[in-house]
Amino acid sequence: MDCIFCRIAGGEIESNILYQDDQVIAFPDINPNAPVHILVVPLKHIESLVDLTASEEPLMGHMRAVANRLARDAGVSQKGYRLVVNCGPEGGQLVPHLHLHLLGGRKMGSLG
Numbered sequence: 001m002d003c004i005f006c007r008i009a010g011g012e013i014e015s016n017i018l019y020q021d022d023q024v025i026a027f028p029d030i031n032p033n034a035p036v037h038i039l040v041v042p043l044k045h046i047e048s049l050v051d052l053t054a055s056e057e058p059l060m061g062h063m064r065a066v067a068n069r070l071a072r073d074a075g076v077s078q079k080g081y082r083l084v085v086n087c088g089p090e091g092g093q094l095v096p097h098l099h100l101h102l103l104g105g106r107k108m109g110s111l112g
């Protein structure tokens with residue numbers, strides 16, 4: 001599978017794994033946009049948010065719960081943080097494997 005996140009999830013590419021369970025893996029973004037920038041990635045290769053089936057819907061809730069927990073661990077829960085899912089070319093998605101960005105540790109600007 002020529003997918004960078006599948007290769008990280010499969011242990012083929014070494015990464016600083018911050019969290020892992022039977023559904024998701026989390027690791028720091030290689031090119032951080034904030035002091036805390038963590039990616040929460042499903043182990044299953046789902047290309048994008050639009051490809052998420054009804055039965056996979058609970059996975060998004062789990063990803064959000066894991067992100068909240070990582071935000072707490074990173075100490076940004078109280079000051080606040082941002083969760084982002086980019087979807088498709090105009091949504092700014094570069095890696096075609098669904099992922100949730102956890103951004104924190106600085107004041108976020110407006111979206112755009």
Ligand code: 5GP
Binds near residue numbers: 027028031039
């Ligand atoms: P997207 O634009 O698809 O929402 O975000 C993809 C993110 O993945 C980018 O922020 C980029 O820096 C990150 N990224 C791309 N390749 C790698 C990699 O090999 N390792 C890690 N840790 N992050 C990556």
Ligand code: ZN
Binds near residue numbers: 005007044045046
């Ligand atoms: Zn993949």
